[in-house]
Amino acid sequence: MRKPMVAGNWKMNKTVAEGVKLMEELIPMINGISSVDRVVCPPFTALYCVSETLKGSEIGCGAQDLFWEEKGAYTGEVAPNMVAELGQYVIIGHSERRTYFGETNETVNKKTLAALKHGLTPIVCVGETLEENQGGKTEAVVSGQILEGLKGLSAEEAAKIIVAYEPVWAIGTGLAATGPDANKVIADYIRKPYASMYGEEAAQAIRVLYGGSVKGSNAAEFFGQPDIDGALVGGASLKAPDFTEIVKAAAA
Numbered sequence: 001m002r003k004p005m006v007a008g009n010w011k012m013n014k015t016v017a018e019g020v021k022l023m024e025e026l027i028p029m030i031n032g033i034s035s036v037d038r039v040v041c042p043p044f045t046a047l048y049c050v051s052e053t054l055k056g057s058e059i060g061c062g063a064q065d066l067f068w069e070e071k072g073a074y075t076g077e078v079a080p081n082m083v084a085e086l087g088q089y090v091i092i093g094h095s096e097r098r099t100y101f102g103e104t105n106e107t108v109n110k111k112t113l114a115a116l117k118h119g120l121t122p123i124v125c126v127g128e129t130l131e132e133n134q135g136g137k138t139e140a141v142v143s144g145q146i147l148e149g150l151k152g153l154s155a156e157e158a159a160k161i162i163v164a165y166e167p168v169w170a171i172g173t174g175l176a177a178t179g180p181d182a183n184k185v186i187a188d189y190i191r192k193p194y195a196s197m198y199g200e201e202a203a204q205a206i207r208v209l210y211g212g213s214v215k216g217s218n219a220a221e222f223f224g225q226p227d228i229d230g231a232l233v234g235g236a237s238l239k240a241p242d243f244t245e246i247v248k249a250a251a252a
């Protein structure tokens, strides 16, 4: 049995004060829903204060990115051990990073390996663009992101990762995929290539989240699918009642 997870990706939103306020609202709403793993991923600047606010709660914390080098002259970057000091998770290869910041399957691979080395749980994002989807390239793109992004992980490391399937055309657009369509991509283009590297049993054991315009009103459609284990939530993670609705749907 895979435990459901709902993770909030705040993206470039929330100052320290705003992030702490959101947590003070959210903690009492979702802290008791122990059947779901609940995680928030603030921007780097709010990570310390949010992680302090979360101490003593059941809610986990993560970053939205990291750099693969250990330390040194990499202006503007954040090292894996700096993240590991403050959180348990890290989002890697989000489509916005791939689109706006030149991330490739190769950089995703380096970051995933670095995160694992420092005891972080990577949430590795994959997904096709609208053009790729309409051009019949979903399988090639998504399975390629899995095969290349997870290359060289030991079986033990591969068992620790979480994958998020986020069709790019569904992110922030209000245009979510349908539950069955997302499930098919996850079963055939994520679990299958993963199984080709790490075996069928391991492929059935990892958690795969859906992301892209998830909200309280459509969450149940995704969580009812056999291969979807939760959600990576952007917009709806910025308001405590909206995020709570999704966590409750995952618990139901």
Ligand code: PGA
Pocket (backbone or CB within 6 Å): 009, 166, 170, 171, 172, 173, 174, 211, 212, 213, 214, 232, 233, 234, 235, 236
């Ligand atoms: P969205 O973002 O929920 O606002 O569509 C999801 C994500 O990008 O992780």
